Amino acid sequence: xxxxxxxxxxxxxxxxxxxxxxxxxxxxxxxxxxxxxxxxxxxxxxxxxxxxxxxxxxxxxxxxxxxxxxxxxxxxxxxxxxxxxxxxxxxxxxxxxxxxxxxxxxxxxxxxxxxxxxxxxxxxxxxxxxxxxxxxxxxxxxxxxxxxxxxxxxxxxxxxxxxxxxxxxxxxxxxxxxxxxxxxxxxxxxxxxxxxxxx
Amino acid sequence: xxxxxxxxxxxxxxxxxxxxxxxxxxxxxxxxxxxxxxxxxxxxxxxxxxxxxxxxxxxxxxxxxxxxxxxxxxxxxxxxxxxxxxxxxxxxxxxxxxxxxxxxxxxxxxxxxxxxxxxxxxxxxxxxxxxxxxxxxxxxxxxxxxxxxxxxxxxxxxxxxxxxxxxxxxxxxxxxxxxxxxxxxxxxxxxxxxxxxxx
DNA sequence: AAGTATGGATAGTGGGACTCTCCACTATCT
DNA sequence: AGATAGTGGAGAGTCCCACTATCCATACTT
Numbered sequence: 001x002x003x004x005x006x007x008x009x010x011x012x013x014x015x016x017x018x019x020x021x022x023x024x025x026x027x028x029x030x031x032x033x034x035x036x037x038x039x040x041x042x043x044x045x046x047x048x049x050x051x052x053x054x055x056x057x058x059x060x061x062x063x064x065x066x067x068x069x070x071x072x073x074x075x076x077x078x079x080x081x082x083x084x085x086x087x088x089x090x091x092x093x094x095x096x097x098x099x100x101x102x103x104x105x106x107x108x109x110x111x112x113x114x115x116x117x118x119x120x121x122x123x124x125x126x127x128x129x130x131x132x133x134x135x136x137x138x139x140x141x142x143x144x145x146x147x148x149x150x151x152x153x154x155x156x157x158x159x160x161x162x163x164x165x166x167x168x169x170x171x172x173x174x175x176x177x178x179x180x181x182x183x184x185x186x187x188x189x190x191x192x193x194x195x196x197x198x199x
Numbered sequence: 200x201x202x203x204x205x206x207x208x209x210x211x212x213x214x215x216x217x218x219x220x221x222x223x224x225x226x227x228x229x230x231x232x233x234x235x236x237x238x239x240x241x242x243x244x245x246x247x248x249x250x251x252x253x254x255x256x257x258x259x260x261x262x263x264x265x266x267x268x269x270x271x272x273x274x275x276x277x278x279x280x281x282x283x284x285x286x287x288x289x290x291x292x293x294x295x296x297x298x299x300x301x302x303x304x305x306x307x308x309x310x311x312x313x314x315x316x317x318x319x320x321x322x323x324x325x326x327x328x329x330x331x332x333x334x335x336x337x338x339x340x341x342x343x344x345x346x347x348x349x350x351x352x353x354x355x356x357x358x359x360x361x362x363x364x365x366x367x368x369x370x371x372x373x374x375x376x377x378x379x380x381x382x383x384x385x386x387x388x389x390x391x392x393x394x395x396x397x398x
Numbered sequence: 399a400a401g402t403a404t405g406g407a408t409a410g411t412g413g414g415a416c417t418c419t420c421c422a423c424t425a426t427c428t
Numbered sequence: 429a430g431a432t433a434g435t436g437g438a439g440a441g442t443c444c445c446a447c448t449a450t451c452c453a454t455a456c457t458t
Binding site: 075104117121124125130145146156166172 | 233236237239240243244246265266267270271274277300303305306307308311312313314316317319320321323324326327328329331332334335336338339340341342343344345346347348349350351352353355356365366369370371373374375376377378379380381382383384385386387388389390391392393394
């Protein structure tokens with residue numbers, strides 16, 4: 001990490017300023033390094049924007065927030081935020097999402113960023129002429145539930161709030177990347193079994 | 200879609216040029232519109248760069264490529280390509296990935312982009328101090344297998360090559376977004392059940 | 399004939415993530 | 429003590445990327 005980059009992060013509010021020991025000397029501790037690693041993980045692997053990371057950081061540092069609310073903020077802020085794309089089939093997709101949430105018995109708000117993101121994605125599928133993809137939505141939801149259970153199980157290990165929150169953030173963002181990569185590998189395998197020729 | 204944007208896509212090789220009926224008139228058909236929708240889906244929902252999309256398009260349009268190879272190209276080109284980030288714990292992570300592939304019996308190349316992406320993500324986790332997250336890797340892999348099976352099952356519906364290929368591309372990219380959103384929703388639900396207070 | 403649109407190509411725009419440059423001052427080397 | 433290197437702070441500049449604007453000669457439209 002170059003010094004100017006760190007300065008930039010401090011200015012952008014991703015990193016707390018060091019403790020000034022004199023007008024132009026500041027000292028940094030392990031906490032700064034840890035925070036820096038968090039920022040890099042979100043940036044490089046999670047692909048978040050600096051602005052999104054700032055939101056997440058602010059939420060993480062706010063001790064007022066209950067753990068559950070914080071998870072909500074994080075999950076919301078971490079949605080990749082697909083291009084504007086208003087689209088017109090979006091209404092239908094929203095209903096579909098609401099129906100899914102109901103049928104699954106999920107305690108989730110149909111207006112949450114995640115739900116909206118799902119609606120946008122489904123609408124895009126429909127528009128691209130692959131509406132039939134929704135056939136597999138059930139299988140996806142099953143898998144998502146399994147993954148979420150695993151996530152929460154992991155999170156429950158960390159009792160200290162600071163650690164807990166961070167594990168949620170990291171797990172959510174890096175977890176996406178990990179799952180995505182695993183899916184590719186599993187697809188490769190499945191494709192090989194289905195279409196693979198000799199050799 | 201504005202005209203200049205379409206011109207831009209044509210120049211970038213994302214879209215075939217229209218058929219010239221005179222020096223300055225060209226006609227476009229349904230295929231162009233379809234391709235345009237594909238590009239928009241990859242761009243908006245998939246978050247791919249124009250360069251990645253071009254690679255995918257080229258692969259899709261190459262009739263020489265076997266379906267399986269094409270899937271490989273697509274899956275490879277569609278990897279989000281996390282920031283450079285060489286890191287140093289990467290070697291250990293690569294071994295971990297290779298071990299996972301072996302233990303799962305996956306027919307996948309440990310050097311493939313997906314495997315590399317997984318290694319990078321795991322290394323980032325380790326560096327961020329959340330190496331214990333790998334505890335849940337098994338659960339993730341199970342879920343990934345289930346999703347991949349569903350994907351291939353869907354893909355198998357489409358017999359026409361053109362359609363098949365497109366469904367793979369769309370399914371892979373938009374599927375990521377859909378799963379990600381579903382995971383957020385399921386996490387919200389799980390978190391509510393675990394930490395939710397009254398009200 | 400007037401007005402508008404088109405394909406093609408080059409240059410410019412706006413946003414995002416840095417990176418450079420300046421400044422006055424401090425730490426450290428010798 | 430003097431030379432050299434580094435620091436925090438802040439504005440400007442750079443680079444990349446997905447567009448967008450402008451030009452031009454020509455071709456549809458009315």
